[in-house]
Amino acid sequence: MVKAGLKMEIEMVAWASNPDLTLEELEQKVRDSGNEVLEIDKEGNRIKIGYVRQPVLTMERPV
């Protein structure tokens, strides 16, 4: 029997922002450029347009 011993992952998060635009204006610009709106962060005045989380390495060890 084996059990995962070490897992390495990469997580990527991409945000669009522009302090000169309202969030609504920014959302329109983001959509007009063909990006997908994944999340709107009203407090941070930014829009998430990219997200990936994937394992890149899993090492197993006997138990």
Add this chain to the structure above:
Amino acid sequence: MASIIVNNGLQRIGTQASQSTSGAGPTYNAARHIQTMSVDDSTVAFAAGDTALNTGGAVTNEYDAALTSAPVRSGQTHPHIMTIPTGSGNFTIRRIALHDDTAANVLVGSTTLVAGVDGQTLTKTSDFTMTITLNLLYTSV
């Protein structure tokens, strides 16, 4: 779409942690830590043997910059953050990568590639700034 730490990147991470020397390839060097992030428009997937952005094929558009600040570790998570200003990187971003040299030394053909994410479609325009975080997470279970 895939995420990968290339062989050279694994060697970099290991040699920095253990201060290893070797007859060839990355060896411990205090100056050669992950400090630059790049974006480019190549549709070629990263492979384990890649040492540079153009190992798998020519890269048309590329933008790189120093990390916005030194990574601040939280637990086993190491965050790397870059900011692309409105006037830069305005193309369809397909790949994001980490490099183990200064931004001045990172070119599409430089042997600096550590890790990357490919297969993305992020359209950067001059209408906004883009901030990208690439976390490396190490979990022992």
